[in-house]
Amino acid sequence: MQSAGARERKSRDERVPEILEAALRVFSEHGYAGASLKRIADAAGLKSPQLLAWYFPSKRELYESTLARYTSGVGEAITDVNGDDAEPQEHLTRLARNIVDHFSNPRVAMALRLLAQAGPSKRRRVDSELWPPQVFERLERYLSQEVERGRLVPHDSRRAAYAFLALIWSQAMARLFPGLSMPKGEEPLSIEATVQLFLRGLEAYAETSKS
Numbered sequence: 338m339q340s341a342g343a344r345e346r347k348s349r350d351e352r353v354p355e356i357l358e359a360a361l362r363v364f365s366e367h368g369y370a371g372a373s374l375k376r377i378a379d380a381a382g383l384k385s386p387q388l389l390a391w392y393f394p395s396k397r398e399l400y401e402s403t404l405a406r407y408t409s410g411v412g413e414a415i416t417d418v419n420g421d422d423a424e425p426q427e428h429l430t431r432l433a434r435n436i437v438d439h440f441s442n443p444r445v446a447m448a449l450r451l452l453a454q455a456g457p458s459k460r461r462r463v464d465s466e467l468w469p470p471q472v473f474e475r476l477e478r479y480l481s482q483e484v485e486r487g488r489l490v491p492h493d494s495r496r497a498a499y500a501f502l503a504l505i506w507s508q509a510m511a512r513l514f515p516g517l518s519m520p521k522g523e524e525p526l527s528i529e530a531t532v533q534l535f536l537r538g539l540e541a542y543a544e545t546s547k548s
Contacts (some may be wrong), residue, residue, distance in 0.1 A: 350526055353392055358444075360403045365447045368454070369400060407448030412469050414439040415476065418473045425483050429532045432476075433505045437528060440509035473498050489536075490543035497542075501535050 347355075358381035363372045374396055376384035383389065393399035414435040423431070439445060476498040483489040511525035526534070 343502060349392070354406075356383075356389065356392055356399070357403050357406050361407060361447055361451075363442060364400060364451055369451075371399075372396075374399075401405070404448050404452050407444050408452060411436060411439050411447075412472050412475075415472055417453075423528075425488055425530075426532060426536065429501070429535070430529055433501075433508065433528045433532055435487050436505050437512065439511055446513055453514070456540055468502065472502070476501060490540055492539050492542050492548075497535075497539060500538070504535055506533050 356377070359382075360372070360377050363377045363380050366372075367376065374389055377399070378386040378389055379382075379388075389399065393402060403453040415432060440449065471511060473495075478495045479499075480492070480497050484491055484494065507529075508525055508528060508531055
């Protein structure tokens, strides 16, 4: 017969998300310096802070893993575009809304606020996970596809992908940090208007390239 202790024992796959959830709350409330391993262990329901070492070798590793867990995932918000028959305005608007919604998730928002406070050494690992290469590649592929179909003017699809994501990132940040991102009393552009601005920019780029 299985003991009560064995029944309560959790696998690594179960325990790690619980630790990261607890760490997010503690880091958000106390900051990196004030978030002791004891506080995190208590919040995660661990009997001793030493048990954290089984999962994360150091506080810095735990901090970076926490940021990475909650700031990554934007790749899932950008689904594969192959076979999508919507017009570019509609498709890009839906894409942009998915990204903004992803970053507006309360836990993601907490992690992004932490990331904004992190120094370069703590951000190094997280930056590549925030915007993984496949995000740019998928968008670049879509833009090139629409040029071939004649629904977008010819342009540099790689540069355009970066420009589009920069615009949408600013949309997400304007909602997370309104006091820093927008002049007082101003509202961010709607997602639809931002996409229109991007598409008009492609047309202007095409006209400039001709001259």
